[in-house]
Amino acid sequence: MATLSVIAVGLFIHTFSRYDDRRLVARLAEVERKLDAIAEHLGVDPQTPDMPDVVEFLRQGQKIQAIKVYRERTGTSLKEAKDACDRMALELGL
Secondary structure: OHHHHHHHHHHHHHHHHHHHHHHHHHHHHHHHHHHHHHHHHHOOOOOOOOOHHHHHHHHOOOHHHHHHHHHHHHOOOHHHHHHHHHHHHHHHOO
């Protein structure tokens, strides 16, 4: 019976810690969206990180691969990565 209690407590702690992580990630995403909205309102262009391989994929017409690499490097959402790659392509005249 004691072993079952230990397992139950372990599962509770594991579940609770995962919940906190998901809540933290959601909160961080919310803060990032607000900062992006403020920057856009102020006309501030956030600097795009220097990613020559992403630029090369864009030049080769491999937009999906460029977005994938951008997401891996920055940890952004799919929409944010697509928007960033679209901006990069526009700046490059592609």
